[in-house]
Amino acid sequence: MNKKLVAALSGGAALVLALTGCSDDEGNKLDxxxxxxxxxxxxxxxxxxxxxAAMQTADDGNTPSKKIQxxxxxxxxxxxxxxxxLSASLGKAGAPPAEGGEESQKNAVKELNSLSKGYTDLKKxxxxxxxxxxLKFAGGLRSLSDGINKLNKQSEEAFKKLEAKDVxxxxxxxxxxxxxNAKGSGQPSxxxxx
Numbered sequence: 088m089n090k091k092l093v094a095a096l097s098g099g100a101a102l103v104l105a106l107t108g109c110s111d112d113e114g115n116k117l118d119x120x121x122x123x124x125x126x127x128x129x130x131x132x133x134x135x136x137x138x139x140a141a142m143q144t145a146d147d148g149n150t151p152s153k154k155i156q157x158x159x160x161x162x163x164x165x166x167x168x169x170x171x172x173l174s175a176s177l178g179k180a181g182a183p184p185a186e187g188g189e190e191s192q193k194n195a196v197k198e199l200n201s202l203s204k205g206y207t208d209l210k211k212x213x214x215x216x217x218x219x220x221x222l223k224f225a226g227g228l229r230s231l232s233d234g235i236n237k238l239n240k241q242s243e244e245a246f247k248k249l250e251a252k253d254v255x256x257x258x259x260x261x262x263x264x265x266x267x268n269a270k271g272s273g274q275p276s277x278x279x280x281x
Contacts, residue, residue: 116184117257124180125263131176132264134169138162152218159213159231167206174199183254191254198241205238 138161145158174196182189209231216227258264 117253118260120180120183121254121257121261121264124176125258125261127176127263128173129263131169131172134165138165138169141165152216152221152224155228156213156216156218156224159228160210163206163210163213167203167210170199170203170206174203183257185252185254188254201241202238205234205241209234209238 141158142162145155177192177199178196180192182192185191212231212234213227217223
């Protein structure tokens with residue numbers, strides 16, 4: 088069990104940092120809106136980071152496949168739950184007081200729900216891997232990295248459309264969202280040796 092799979096786990100959480108733009112006279116309202124979302128979101132960002140860390144450290148080179156499977160399954164569920172909670176928080180915060188804010192909020196909620204479902208699907212896939220055969224298990228983990236990469240790419244595409252305006256700047260000023268300025272990365276746990 089010697090190689091880490093190359094795949095980014097997070098990135099979806101950064102979606103909430105990049106919604107749309109606003110005029111200068113809406114700045115205070117926008118900061119208030121960002122605080123309303125970012126304060127409760129901080130706990131969810133931490134859950135995603137903790138799940139990433141758990142997967143990165145799940146294999147010490149001698150960890151049984153079953154233990155790796157359990158760690159990854161739990162981490163995927165944790166990430167799925169966190170994205171669902173972020174989506175709910177964004178829905179509760181309402182549309183940002185900015186031009187195009189309602190559409191941006193709806194798109195972000197949809198994206199976060201999609202990410203939540205994607206990680207639930209990965210959880211089911213990792214639970215279905217054959218831990219009795221190290222080669223098959225390793226192959227299964229490699230295929231999971233493709234799923235994670237797909238989710239990450241999906242998230243990044245959404246960010247590119249949204250991140251350049253004032254809502255993202257207002258969110259970045261909030262302590263609850265600041266940890267997401269640098270994208271964290273995670274990986275499913277290490278592949279077993281062949």
